[in-house]
Amino acid sequence: MxxxxxxxxxxxxxxxxxxxxxxxxxxxxxxxxxxxxxxxxxxxxxxxxxxxxxxxxxxxxxxxxxxxxxxxxxxxxxxxxxxxxxxxxxxxxxxxxxxxxxxxxxxxxxxxxxxxxxxxxxxxxxxxxxxxxxxxxxxxxxxxxxxxxxxxxxxxxxxxxxxxxxxxxxxxxxxxxxxxxxxxxxxxxxxxxxxxxxxxxxxxxxxxxxxxxxxxxxxxxxxxxxxxxxxxxxxxxxxxxxxxxxxxxxxxxxxxxxxxxxxxxxxxxxFDVSKFVPVATVEYKPDQVKPLSELTKVRVDQVYIGSCTNGRLSDLHAAARILKGKKLATGVRGIVSPATPKIFDEAMRDGTMAVFRQAGFRVTNPTCGACLGMSNGVLAPGEVCASTTNRNFTGRMGAGGMVHLMSPAAAAAAAICGHLADPREFM
Amino acid sequence: MKPFGGAVVFLDRNDINTDEIIPAKYLTEVKKENLKNYLLEDLQIDGFDPKGEKLARVKVVVTRANFGCGSSREHAPWALEVNDITLVIAESFARIFRQNMFNCGMMAVELPAATIEKIFKLADGDVTCDVDFAGRKLVFKTSDGRSESTGFTTTEFDSALVESGGWVEFADARY
CATH class of the missing domain: 3.30.499.10 (Aconitase, domain 3)
Incomplete structure (x- = not known):
């Protein structure tokens, strides 16, 4: 055997x-x-x-x-x-x-x-x-x-x-x-x-x-x-x-x-991935997943791009391709946390950071940050975040907040729309 | 060996995660005792009050499937421990939480869903749980005289951790 x-x-x-x-x-x-x-x-x-x-x-x-x-x-x-x-x-x-x-x-x-x-x-x-x-x-x-x-x-x-x-x-x-x-x-x-x-x-x-x-x-x-x-x-x-x-x-x-x-x-x-579509979580468990095309009525207050799941250079690139030349929707806060100093430096060098800044994002130092609501980027009760992190548990990003997990491209799409969106429409 | 048994609290939901057992904002504590006031603070279940008088008397948690999922934080078992809760009984546990419980010399006991359901039928009254560790038996009693009893199993390794007081003691003696 x-x-x-x-x-x-x-x-x-x-x-x-x-x-x-x-x-x-x-x-x-x-x-x-x-x-x-x-x-x-x-x-x-x-x-x-x-x-x-x-x-x-x-x-x-x-x-x-x-x-x-x-x-x-x-x-x-x-x-x-x-x-x-x-x-x-x-x-x-x-x-x-x-x-x-x-x-x-x-x-x-x-x-x-x-x-x-x-x-x-x-x-x-x-x-x-x-x-x-x-x-x-x-x-x-x-x-x-x-x-x-x-x-x-x-x-x-x-x-x-x-x-x-x-x-x-x-x-x-x-x-x-x-x-x-x-x-x-x-x-x-x-x-x-x-x-x-x-x-x-x-x-x-x-x-x-x-x-x-x-x-x-x-x-x-x-x-x-x-x-x-x-x-x-x-x-x-x-x-x-x-x-x-x-x-x-x-x-x-x-x-x-x-x-x-x-x-x-x-x-x-x-799994035949050919049938997969861009998705996001809903509610408070990571197995509660729906196509983003069905979630466009969900308004967002914050967009968070970072974490051990999706804070690497290719993730920042995927988001920046959608954000290039665009601005955050009115009332949306954008936070990007490159996951390491090397990623931070490379994103500075290749112009990715400039795209985020011009779109109105705030770039933080490399840290776990908003993902677990321990330091920066905490949500107020009732607020909603489009996030590239890994957990949408109750209170995860701050008591009373709601986290929708998705890809960096989808988070970028949410950032410019002010609501959840299918990133394919912006690519 | 830690004491096991006493008043029971019923948490009638699957997938209660460790963020609900102890929110991340309290992970800045380096003393276990400081977690005492925050146990289950973010858990929202109808009729459950994390700050209530009832939880203060509880020694045993009875719940459904996949208790302790999510973050690996051992602060979750510690928050239970400093509230004198040393036994959690569930249909199933997340692996890390289950191991953390036994590593601390506490118990995470799995029972079949049908048995858990029978125990939940007692939940309309005040329930206590008597634990016979040597005989691997649990007896649940209500104040109005109803009861349920059941056997339980723990792996040999988990039993050794409970008896030795935890993994540090066990590993230090052996490796």
Whole structure:
């Protein structure tokens, strides 16, 4: 019987099986941010175990609230900063260098095919785009990961999601994953990994694969995952070129992780993306998805373009193509948060930022920002946001606010219309 | 081992997420105790008052499917813990929340939908839940003398976490 990619990664990292069905894995990367890590640090100090298992395998960033907005968030940042310094964690990113964790860590080349990765953040599933097993965990799992370099998981079950057909004009990776979640529902993949396969995934670049994997958690999945291929190798080129004699050799190495042809899946879902249309969420769950063409009566107060889902350069480009030469509709506030300093700088250099500014958007520093209503961009009760983020939960962007999730192109269309709109009309 | 059992609150909705259990704006707290006043603050269910006197007495939550979905924040189990709620019973849980509960030495117990439905039939009165962990048995009683009892299971790993007090203790002893 063959194995799936995740079963192969589990087998290669198995440290222990303390009880039947529970696998304790060795971790390649433990990632930390300032919201969920400080309590773990405080607990380790309290237990007189303020140690790290391997400072080179720990990556840390201040990203959720940065620059700090008040004393409490300043203290959180300080706890992480002091801890990183104390343990000589070289890969620590503070103001000036920091960006959204799930954008900056891949950009730095920290995630490789076949890796095991945890973080105290549910969108850690993003990194499955590189053919890694990457799971969001709570603070206690994070604490043990920091101290011992291990994490416990149940035996993985894999749902295979075949995405075939031709991507229609105006339909993006975000529309694909929202359409998949609509079918799966918000708990359709609980305790499962979503393995994304098919010609659509093969053709997606790494930004698109990250958007796809990022929202696997919204169907309850432990991780989303793509098979590592030439696109993965090209993205990682600068980081792996010393590890391999040639790209061909890297690809041969990557392919050892590929799911076997006779691997066993708990379920296989087939989608023909040719039938997909631009969509957005309605109500308060990410599986409540409707075509944007049916939602044009929904007025918006704010448009937010950013986050670990859609704050990458290609996302900003998609929005800017629609915004070029246009203005925000009267009464609409536009906020764009490039996800990392590199994306920020490239968007400055190539004129994308000028398009946003001329349209009337405010550009923020790289941060998680409005996505979870912890710092900037919070909605007032009754306000509506067209957002490229990942959660439309009650109160997510501010108590009483309503968030509609959509692609950057659709958010840009909403920005110039003042209401939700099908982006194809502006392309 | 933590104490389990006592007064029950019924949350009659699927997919209650961790933003509803504890909103993100309170994640700036680095002390678990400071979360106490904000438990379930954004949860909107008819007849449920997060600031009410009833929630203050509760030790057990009974709810429907996919409880704890969304953000990985362990602040959700902590907000329950500092309110002395150590047991959540549901049709199903989101993976991270379920693991966080056991990692803290608390319990997230899954029961079949039909059993949950029977327990919900008691919800018109004041209900308490007695927990026999060793016998893996739950008994729900109303003040007017009605009751429901059911067995439950936990995986060997989850049982070990409950008995050892949590994952840090377990892992530290073993790895």
């Amino acid at each position: 063959g194995k799936t990619i995740v079963e192969k990664i589990f087998a290669a990292h198995r440290r222990d099986e303390p009880f039947p069905g529970t696998q304790v894995l060795n971790l390649d990367v433990v990632m930390c941010h300032e919201i969920t890590t400080p309590v773990a640090i405080a607990d380790l100090e309290w237990r007189d175990k303020d140690r790290v298992f391997d400072s080179t395998k720990i990556k840390a960033v201040i990203d959720h609230v940065t620059p700090s907005k008040d004393t409490k968030t300043a203290v959180q940042a300080k706890i992480l900063r002091d801890w990183a310094r104390r343990h000589q964690i070289r890969d620590f990113f503070d103001i000036g260098e920091n960006g959204v964790c799930h954008a900056i860590f891949p950009e730095k080349g920290f995630i490789r095919p076949g890796y095991t990765v945890i973080m105290g953040d549910s969108h850690t599933c993003t990194h499955g785009a590189f053919g890694a097993f990457a799971a969001g965990v709570g603070t206690t799992d994070l604490e043990v990961g920091i101290l011992k370099g291990v994490c416990a998981f149940r035996e993985p079950k894999t749902i295979r999601v075949n995405l075939n057909g031709t991507m229609p004009f105006g339909v993006y990776a975000k529309d694909v994953i929202l359409s998949v979640i609509r079918e799966l529902t918000v708990n359709g993949a609980t305790d499962c990994v979503l393995e994304f396969r098919g010609e659509v995934v093969d053709n997606f670049d790494m930004d698109e694969r990250m958007t796809l994997c990022n929202m696997a958690i919204e169907a309850g999945a432990t991780c989303g995952i793509c098979l590592p291929d030439e696109k993965t190798a090209d993205y990682l080129r600068d980081f792996i070129k010393d590890d391999y004699d040639s790209k061909a050799q890297a690809l041969t190495n990557f392919k050892k992780w590929w799911s076997d042809d006779d691997a066993v899946y708990v379920k296989t879902l087939n």
